[in-house]
Amino acid sequence: MQPTLLSLKNMDVFYGRIHAVRRATLHVRQGEIVALIGGNGAGKTTMLCTISGLIRPGQGSILFGDTDLVHRSPEQIVRAGISHVPEGRLVFSPLSVEDNLRLGAYTRSRFRQRASIAEDLEIMFAMFPVLRERRTQAAGTLSGGEQQMLAIGRALMARPRLLLLDEPGMGLAPLVVKDIFRHIVELRDRLGLTVLLVEQNARSALKIADRGYVLENGRVILQGTADELLANRDVQRAYLGRE
Ligand code: ATP
Numbered sequence: 001m002q003p004t005l006l007s008l009k010n011m012d013v014f015y016g017r018i019h020a021v022r023r024a025t026l027h028v029r030q031g032e033i034v035a036l037i038g039g040n041g042a043g044k045t046t047m048l049c050t051i052s053g054l055i056r057p058g059q060g061s062i063l064f065g066d067t068d069l070v071h072r073s074p075e076q077i078v079r080a081g082i083s084h085v086p087e088g089r090l091v092f093s094p095l096s097v098e099d100n101l102r103l104g105a106y107t108r109s110r111f112r113q114r115a116s117i118a119e120d121l122e123i124m125f126a127m128f129p130v131l132r133e134r135r136t137q138a139a140g141t142l143s144g145g146e147q148q149m150l151a152i153g154r155a156l157m158a159r160p161r162l163l164l165l166d167e168p169g170m171g172l173a174p175l176v177v178k179d180i181f182r183h184i185v186e187l188r189d190r191l192g193l194t195v196l197l198v199e200q201n202a203r204s205a206l207k208i209a210d211r212g213y214v215l216e217n218g219r220v221i222l223q224g225t226a227d228e229l230l231a232n233r234d235v236q237r238a239y240l241g242r243e
Pocket residue numbers: 015018020038039040041042043044045046047200
């Protein structure tokens with residue numbers, strides 16, 4: 001079994017008096033794709049933002065390998081090996097596709113990294129050929145699916161070991177979502193990347209995930225392998241709907 005890469009223990013997160021995440025405990029092993037599923041307001045985005053240092057937990061621990069992330073800044077967390085693709089993609093609209101990708105390598109933009117950054121750009125273009133075609137185009141003029149690929153490519157330019165993906169399928173046509181999910185599996189298989197994925201579309205997420213956690217009102221109410229969750233009656237009723 002692969003070692004644990006990320007481990008959250010008894011994590012509480014508050015927005016003022018709102019208790020958004022309650023005593024959450026979860027782990028992600030190296031090379032796994034783990035899905036966080038749950039309805040609106042369940043605390044999924046909050047959890048990812050807390051891992052990437054954008055929000056501080058009220059209590060609990062977040063271990064990445066042996067490093068405690070709780071008092072680290074977002075920049076230190078990126079340097080430690082975690083990249084976050086936020087909900088809504090948030091590419092830098094006026095900048096070109098290539099400049100967006102290069103900005104993803106911001107934390108490694110030292111002179112001696114120049115060659116490896118150029119190499120990684122080539123890897124991104126090979127993986128997402130549409131980005132090569134559009135490399136000089138302003139990112140804001142890309143389609144939703146293309147922007148999602150750019151946001152993922154930009155996050156990968158930091159050479160993360162763990163990718164946090166928040167609703168990569170949001171607002172996209174089913175075929176585009178399928179394509180993006182195919183890329184996520186490819187990233188794991190080819191680069192050995194570990195992925196923690198938040199997705200409203202529980203069925204698509206569980207189809208590519210190894211394991212999953214179900215969140216409700218900030219609590220982890222269920223966990224299991226993806227197959228166990230797909231077969232679970234409560235999960236089917238609440239989150240899977242009909243095919
Ligand atoms: P969705 O799928 O709708 O995006 P989610 O599972 O990602 O939902 P969160 O966005 O993490 O849920 O929100 C968890 C809870 O925290 C919700 O009750 C939400 O209203 C509250 N919340 C989120 N952000 C803030 C904020 N900045 N200030 C106050 N409350 C917030």
